[in-house]
Amino acid sequence: MSHSTDKVRNIVIAGHGQTGKTTLFEHILFAGGVIPRAETLESGKTTSDSTPEEIERKISIHSALGHVERDGTKINFFDTPGSSDFTGDVISSFRASEMAVLTVDGKSGVQIETIKLWRNLDERKKPRGVFITKLDNDQADFAKTLADIKEKFKIEPVPVTIPMGSGGGFKGVIDVLHEKAYLSGGDTVEKESAIPDEFKSASASAREKLIEAAAEGDDGLMEQYIEKGSLSPDEMKKGLIEALAQNKYVPAFAGSALRNSGIIPLLDFAADVAPNPRIAKDIMVDAEGKETEIPIDPDKPVSALVIKTNYDQFSGKLTWVKVINGKLTADSEAHNVTENKKERIGKLYTCQGKKLEEVRELFAGDVGIITKSATLKTNDTLSAVDTGKTFVHLRLPEPVHSIAVSAAAKKDDDKLGEFLVRAAEEDKTFNYHYNTETRETVISGMGELQIHIILDRIKANQKIDVETRVPKVAYRETITKKASAEYTHKKQSGGHGQYGKVLLEIAPLPRGEKYQFVNAIFGGAIPKNYIPGVEKGVIEGMAHGTMASYPVVDVEVKVVDGKYHPVDSNELSFKLAARNAFREAMKQANPTLLEPVMNLTVFIEEKYLGDVMSDLSGKRGKIHGQDSAGGIAEVRAEVPQVELLRYSIDLRSITSGTGSFSVAFSHYAPISGRIADEVIKARAEFKVQEADE
Ligand SMILES: Nc1nc2c(ncn2[C@@H]2O[C@H](COP(=O)(O)OP(=O)(O)OP(=O)(O)O)[C@@H](O)[C@H]2O)c(=O)[nH]1
Numbered sequence: 001m002s003h004s005t006d007k008v009r010n011i012v013i014a015g016h017g018q019t020g021k022t023t024l025f026e027h028i029l030f031a032g033g034v035i036p037r038a039e040t041l042e043s044g045k046t047t048s049d050s051t052p053e054e055i056e057r058k059i060s061i062h063s064a065l066g067h068v069e070r071d072g073t074k075i076n077f078f079d080t081p082g083s084s085d086f087t088g089d090v091i092s093s094f095r096a097s098e099m100a101v102l103t104v105d106g107k108s109g110v111q112i113e114t115i116k117l118w119r120n121l122d123e124r125k126k127p128r129g130v131f132i133t134k135l136d137n138d139q140a141d142f143a144k145t146l147a148d149i150k151e152k153f154k155i156e157p158v159p160v161t162i163p164m165g166s167g168g169g170f171k172g173v174i175d176v177l178h179e180k181a182y183l184s185g186g187d188t189v190e191k192e193s194a195i196p197d198e199f200k201s202a203s204a205s206a207r208e209k210l211i212e213a214a215a216e217g218d219d220g221l222m223e224q225y226i227e228k229g230s231l232s233p234d235e236m237k238k239g240l241i242e243a244l245a246q247n248k249y250v251p252a253f254a255g256s257a258l259r260n261s262g263i264i265p266l267l268d269f270a271a272d273v274a275p276n277p278r279i280a281k282d283i284m285v286d287a288e289g290k291e292t293e294i295p296i297d298p299d300k301p302v303s304a305l306v307i308k309t310n311y312d313q314f315s316g317k318l319t320w321v322k323v324i325n326g327k328l329t330a331d332s333e334a335h336n337v338t339e340n341k342k343e344r345i346g347k348l349y350t351c352q353g354k355k356l357e358e359v360r361e362l363f364a365g366d367v368g369i370i371t372k373s374a375t376l377k378t379n380d381t382l383s384a385v386d387t388g389k390t391f392v393h394l395r396l397p398e399p400v401h402s403i404a405v406s407a408a409a410k411k412d413d414d415k416l417g418e419f420l421v422r423a424a425e426e427d428k429t430f431n432y433h434y435n436t437e438t439r440e441t442v443i444s445g446m447g448e449l450q451i452h453i454i455l456d457r458i459k460a461n462q463k464i465d466v467e468t469r470v471p472k473v474a475y476r477e478t479i480t481k482k483a484s485a486e487y488t489h490k491k492q493s494g495g496h497g498q499y500g501k502v503l504l505e506i507a508p509l510p511r512g513e514k515y516q517f518v519n520a521i522f523g524g525a526i527p528k529n530y531i532p533g534v535e536k537g538v539i540e541g542m543a544h545g546t547m548a549s550y551p552v553v554d555v556e557v558k559v560v561d562g563k564y565h566p567v568d569s570n571e572l573s574f575k576l577a578a579r580n581a582f583r584e585a586m587k588q589a590n591p592t593l594l595e596p597v598m599n600l601t602v603f604i605e606e607k608y609l610g611d612v613m614s615d616l617s618g619k620r621g622k623i624h625g626q627d628s629a630g631g632i633a634e635v636r637a638e639v640p641q642v643e644l645l646r647y648s649i650d651l652r653s654i655t656s657g658t659g660s661f662s663v664a665f666s667h668y669a670p671i672s673g674r675i676a677d678e679v680i681k682a683r684a685e686f687k688v689q690e691a692d693e
C-alpha cells in the first residue's frame, strides 16, 4: 500500500556498536505486528541482520529498512550498523530520514560513535532523540545516562518515557506524554496499565519538563504557558511537533528492547510527534555549481535521489530511492539527470528487511526500492524531465585504511577487477584504484573490518585467492634552491639530423603549487613552434626525479636560452634536450624527497590518552590539539602517511577496539637522513624487481 507524504515518517536508528539497534528494530516490527515473534541476535534470524556475513559475525554491516503502521501512518525505520567501518550506510540513512533515534547503552553511556553521530546530525541540523537501552542490565542507570548526555552534548534531554525500576527490578516504562504505564512484555508486546502510585510524582514532574519543551514550539504557546502555567494535551502535542521540527529539544526514551519495553511509547511518539517529511529540504546543484534548497513536496513534478544500491541473493540488484518531489510510479519512465538518459522504472517496492512488498507508487518523503535497474547507481537523480539539476552527493568521510591487492593467479586479475568495481558501487566508502606510480591496485575504506569482509566475500563468492600487502606511499621529489643547466641534443644520421639546445633555469615554488612553465626566450633563440616540445620535455623530466624516480613537484621551470638549426631542428630534439637539461639542473638544485602528511583525528577513551600520545610521537606525529569531555578525548595531529598505513590495527590494539579515527591528506613535507635513505633504497629494489618482470 502506498502512503501520502503526510502519512509517512522516516526515523533512522543509529548508535555506537552493540547498543541494541538491531534488537530495537526487531522489537519495533514485532510490536507493530509485522513479524509474529521477535528473534534474538544470537539466533541469527533477525529481520535486519540477514546477510550471511552479519549472521556469522553477529553485527550489523548493512542498513536495513522496515516499517510499521500506526493510525494510518507508515513509520519507516532504518536499522544502521554501529561500527564506523560501515558509516556509508549510516550516512545514506541519515539523508533519507527526518529524525534520528540514537541508542545509548544504559550502562556504558555516551560512547565514541555516539559523539561522532551526534556531530554528524548537528551538521545536518537533524532532529534527534535518544533511546536509553538495556535498562534491564544490573548496572544500567537512566538518570546517570541522561546526566552523561547532558555533560557531553551540553543539552538536557527531555524524557518522554521514564523507567519503572532498574536492573533486576526493571518493570517497564511510563509514557509521560500520554500518561500511561507499560509493563515490560517479556516475550509478548508490552501491556498498558495505570501509573503505579510510587511513580506518580516522578511522572508528573517529567510531564512538567515535557510541557516546557512544548512551549518552546512557538511564541503563542509560550505566552499561553506563561499565562496559564500549563498547556492542554492538544497544545502540548502541537508544541512538541513544532519544537522537534526546529531541533529545539532532544526527546529521551527509556527501555529494554530485549524485554519488549519502551517500544509502544516510542511508536506512539513517532506517529504523533516525529517530523512530517515536509519539514525537510534536500539540496540540488546545477551545472554552474549553484545550490538550491528543495523542500520535500508531493505537489511538484517527480524527483528522487538514489541513496544506495545492493545485491540481494534472490531479488538481484536493489536500488533504494528517497522521493523528494511528486510521486514515483511503477511502470513509468523518468529522466536520470546525472547520466542524462531515460530510465525505465519497472516495479516499485517497500520492504521489511529483505522481504519486498510491491507498491504502485511512492510519494514524496517516502523511501522505497526499484528492482532490476542495471544502470541506476548511488547519488543518481531521477526527475520527470531533464532539469539540469542533480541532488548533491552524499558527503562521505575519507577512507582511513588501505591495502594493496592482487590476484594470486594472474588469470584471476580481471575477475578481481570486476568484483572490486561492483563492491565500490555498492559501498561508496569503499574505493579501489590502480596506482600507476607504484603499480599497485589499492583498495581503501573505513577500516580493517570493512576491508576484511570485502576480501572474505571475494574468496567465498568468486573463489579467487587474493594476496594483500601494505600499500606503497606515493612520495614526491622537489628542489630546494635555484639552478640552471643547458643541454644540447645532437644526432647526425644520414639525411636529416637532430638538433636542439636548451638552457633552463629552475627555482623552488611554494609547497602545493606543483609546476609552472615560463617561456623567457627573446629574439628567437628557440623558435616559437618548438616551445611546446621544450615543455613536453620538461614534463617528461619531472615525471621521474633524480633521487628515487618519484614525480617532481613545486618547481618553476624557465626556458631562457637555446639554439636551433634551420634544417636539423624538430620538436623531438627540443623535447630530448629539455628533458636532459631539466635532469641536470635538478641534480644541482639540492633535491629532496617529500612525503605525504595526513591530518589525523583520533577519538579515544581518556584512559588511553597517554598510550595514544606516545604512539603518535613514535610515529613522528605533531600534536595540534586535544579536547576532553566526560571521559572521551579527541586528539588532532599531523602524521606522515607511511606511519599510518596500519593505524587501524595499531589503534585497535592500544584501545582494545574502542578507539576510532579519521584521516585526510594535508600536505607534502620534506624528509631527509635515514628516513629518506630507506625510501631511496626501497625504491631501487622496486625498480630492479620491475626490470626483472
Ligand atoms: N540485556 C539486554 N541486552 C540487549 C538489549 N538489546 C540488545 N541486547 C543485546 O546486545 C547485543 C547487541 O545487540 P544488537 O541489537 O545487535 O546491537 P546493535 O546496536 O544492532 O549492534 P551493531 O549493529 O553491530 O552495532 C546482543 O547480544 C543483544 O542481545 C536489551 O535491551 N537488554
Ligand SMILES: [Mg+2]
Pocket (backbone or CB within 6 Å): 021, 022, 023, 049, 059, 060, 079, 080, 081, 082
Ligand atoms: Mg545492529
